[in-house]
Every structure is written in structure tokens, then in C-alpha cells.
Amino acid sequence: MKKKILIRIGSLRHGGAEKVLVTFLKNLPKDKYEIDLLLNLHSGKYLKEVPSWVNILYLNKGEMITTNRIQDLPVKAFRVLYQKILKMFPQILYQFILKGKKYDIEFAAIHGMRDEILNSPLKFSKKLIWIHNDLKKTEFHNYTDKEFRKFFGFDKIMVISEKIKQDFETIAITEEEKDKIVRIYNPLDTKEILSKSKLELKNYNFDKRAKTFVSVGTVFPQKGFDRLLKAHKRLLYEGLNHKILILGDGYDFENLKNLKKELGVAGTVTLLGFTDNPYPYFKKADFYILSSRYEGFPTVLFEAITLKKKIIATDVSGVREMLEEGKLGLIVDNSENGIYEGMKKALQNDPIFDTYTESLINYNMPFDLENSVKIITEIIDTI
Known part of the structure; x- marks a missing residue:
């Protein structure tokens, strides 16, 4: 029965x-x-x-x-x-x-x-x-x-x-x-992630002259996208050219659009909204960034790990466990300044990201x- x-x-x-x-x-x-x-x-x-x-x-x-x-x-x-x-x-x-x-x-x-x-x-x-x-x-x-x-x-x-x-x-x-x-x-269906990552990109062109940070999530305060945009603005002011791509929708979407306008970063930040296949964007981007204020166990990081991406993540619940205490990606302070410092390292070609890439190549998924x-x-x- x-x-x-x-x-x-x-x-x-x-x-x-x-x-x-x-x-x-x-x-x-x-x-x-x-x-x-x-x-x-x-x-x-x-x-x-x-x-x-x-x-x-x-x-x-x-x-x-x-x-x-x-x-x-x-x-x-x-x-x-x-x-x-x-x-x-x-x-x-x-x-x-x-x-x-x-x-x-x-x-x-x-x-x-x-x-x-x-x-x-x-x-x-x-x-x-x-x-x-x-x-x-x-x-x-x-x-x-x-x-x-x-x-x-x-x-x-x-x-x-x-x-x-x-x-x-x-x-x-x-x-x-x-x-x-x-x-x-x-x-987590890793075979599906790898298969979907090979599909064609839609409605976004990556700029070969600027490194791109991608982030995926429902757009509300938990995800810290406001902090990501503010850190982005600071780095641009210092002459560190790069792009931000955010995939997701949610009740805070209009507020984020307004913040983008206030900061004057319309040319370097793209809010693409929800897509049922974010993986080609993952694959094409230079870095995956998790800017969350809190999480339980951010599954999106396992998706980034599956696609062997260079990762920057705030120190929220689950991140140390997933990134093996910083062996697989950069763990930064859970603050706007932490996000800023992590992105700055990435943009200044800190060799630590090469060690993450090597670790990910030899990494066996624990799930x-x-x-x-x-x-x-x-x-x-x-x-």
C-alpha cells in the first residue's frame, strides 16, 4: 500500500x-x-x-x-x-x-x-x-x-x-x-547542471575587456545584493574595471533597480531577472559571488563548485563547510567591506584564486x- x-x-x-x-x-x-x-x-x-x-x-x-x-x-x-x-x-x-x-x-x-x-x-x-x-x-x-x-x-x-x-x-x-x-x-542534479551549462546564452553579452562577477538568487535583503552594488561602485571609483550580473527576481527588485540608478552604475550592472537556466551565465562569468547576509546552506555554491568557478562568499552558515574552510574559494567578512576586499583581490589577480582552481579540478563532490x-x-x- x-x-x-x-x-x-x-x-x-x-x-x-x-x-x-x-x-x-x-x-x-x-x-x-x-x-x-x-x-x-x-x-x-x-x-x-x-x-x-x-x-x-x-x-x-x-x-x-x-x-x-x-x-x-x-x-x-x-x-x-x-x-x-x-x-x-x-x-x-x-x-x-x-x-x-x-x-x-x-x-x-x-x-x-x-x-x-x-x-x-x-x-x-x-x-x-x-x-x-x-x-x-x-x-x-x-x-x-x-x-x-x-x-x-x-x-x-x-x-x-x-x-x-x-x-x-x-x-x-x-x-x-x-x-x-x-x-x-x-x-542536487549535477548532471543536469553540467548539461544545461552548455546551452546557448540568451539576452546578455559578456565583455571580454572586463571581468564579470555573477550572482544568483531571489532578490530580497537576505541576499545582500545592495552591498554587492555598493562594493562594486567603490571599486569602479578606484579604477578597477569590471561588470556585475545578477540573475533573479523578488520583492526587492525595484529597490535594487533604484539603487543601481542612484549609484550611477547602469552601464556596469545588469539585473537580468529570473531565468530557469542560470548555468551558461555561471560558466561564462569569471567569478561567482555570494553576498548574502545569512543562509542555511547556499545550494547555489554547490552549483558554482560543480562548474569549477572561482568563488567569493560571505562568511554565512554553510559556507565554511561547503568551501572546506577556504580551500575551494575565498571566504570574506559578512559585510560590504568584506565583499569589497574579496572582489578587489580578484580584480588584482591575487594568485590565491589559482590555488582554488587547482583544488576544484581535483575535487570529489561530497553530495x-x-x-x-x-x-x-x-x-x-x-x-
Whole structure:
């Protein structure tokens, strides 16, 4: 008999957790599980990649509303109120939207779905959660020790880095709670990355006279693109010619466009928006730069490692683990100045980047798509 699984996530927009979830679903055996994927908002670039055998349900339909335009406010308010009511009275959700279905496993695909799963009226289902962020960072200031303790209501807590695992182990009281925590590398299809990187570049021409730094991510403050642009401006002022290419979209996109204009860097910074295949840009660029203020385990770095790129990354959760304490790329201070100093080294042809290239050539990936999927399915099968 197939195991019945409910998976919850906000939407399938172009974020790391969303991409990882869809990669996982695409590599599951379809004859083994019966999966309902419940979205708060039926939107996102990855919707089309969800396997046809996965049943997609949703609370609201339409694109995410990121503005406060008067004409958008009624829809925005309705969505918030509707989701709040269903969160307060989960019996309504389970009876009318989920049609009274009984699930063997309820799975929160992101930490933000913690309470929705823990408050499920299905008391006998096994509960699973996937943590993609470093919740100890100040940006998640509401995650006090008391809030952390709530996660131990799950039967298994899957985390994506050693740092996050240690944070949870520190809060754990018993050995049984520690046993709930398991670190799993995000499923990443390296063959697909290498194959897609060979496809044709669209709507961007690389300048052979200037080194290009590429960065990929959802455009919101976490990713630190504002700091990247400010560091870029400082380097240009010092006469260090180069280009910045940012791939991604998000609610902060207009603010970033305005900052680009304010700094007067329209000729050297390109905001290309979202692309479903960033890998040819990775491949062609001189450097990959991660300017994030915080992360859980930035999968994008493994993509850059797969393509043997010279990497500069801020010292956020997961980076030291991924770059082997600086053996595979330059780790800089988590600040605008750190980004500036790292880029300056790159532009001044610091020989340390040659050592990174040599290390990457001989590097064996510590993660494997098949292995990651196998570990998660073993948890699902034995939980």
C-alpha cells in the first residue's frame, strides 16, 4: 500500500528551498507514494516541473503581490485573512480542502510551515520538517530557545548544514531529541547542471575587456545584493574595471533597480531577472559571488563548485563547510567591506584564486542526488 504524504510549502517561486523540493519530487518513485502538495499560493516558476503524479492543492491562486497599490489591497488582505483563519481552525482545512483525507506523513518543506503541521488534527500521522535556514541569525530574532523547542514536536528534523545541526543539538534536552536531528545534503542534479551549462546564452553579452562577477538568487535583503552594488561602485571609483550580473527576481527588485540608478552604475550592472537556466551565465562569468547576509546552506555554491568557478562568499552558515574552510574559494567578512576586499583581490589577480582552481579540478563532490533522495526516502519509509 502506498504511503499517503501531505507536503506543505508557501509557493513554488524561484527560491532555493522550492527548487530543492521539486528536485526531490522529480526523483521519487511514483509507484511508492501518494503525495498531496499543498501550497498557500498557487504560483511560481517551479510549478511546471512538479511531476504529474503529484496532486497539487492550494489555498489561494495567482501571483504573489509584492506592492501596496490600492487596487491590490483587497486581494492581499483576503489572502492573509483566509490563511490566518485556516491556520487558527485547521479542522476546516482538513475537512473541506483536503477532503477528510488521512495521511501517514505530514511534511513541512520549510521552517515557516512548522505550526501548520504541528497543529494538524491528524494526531497519529508522523511529522517531518526540512530546515533550510540558520534560525540563530538575528534576522530570525523571534526564534528564541523556546521557539526552537517547538521543533522537537516533529518526529524528524532534517537540516541542511552541520552548523544548523549543532544549533538544534544545543537546544535538545534528551538523546531521543538529538536522534530526531539529521543532516542531509540538498538533492542536487549535477548532471543536469553540467548539461544545461552548455546551452546557448540568451539576452546578455559578456565583455571580454572586463571581468564579470555573477550572482544568483531571489532578490530580497537576505541576499545582500545592495552591498554587492555598493562594493562594486567603490571599486569602479578606484579604477578597477569590471561588470556585475545578477540573475533573479523578488520583492526587492525595484529597490535594487533604484539603487543601481542612484549609484550611477547602469552601464556596469545588469539585473537580468529570473531565468530557469542560470548555468551558461555561471560558466561564462569569471567569478561567482555570494553576498548574502545569512543562509542555511547556499545550494547555489554547490552549483558554482560543480562548474569549477572561482568563488567569493560571505562568511554565512554553510559556507565554511561547503568551501572546506577556504580551500575551494575565498571566504570574506559578512559585510560590504568584506565583499569589497574579496572582489578587489580578484580584480588584482591575487594568485590565491589559482590555488582554488587547482583544488576544484581535483575535487570529489561530497553530495550525490541519488544518495540524498535515498536518505530522505529511508526516513519516510521508517519514520
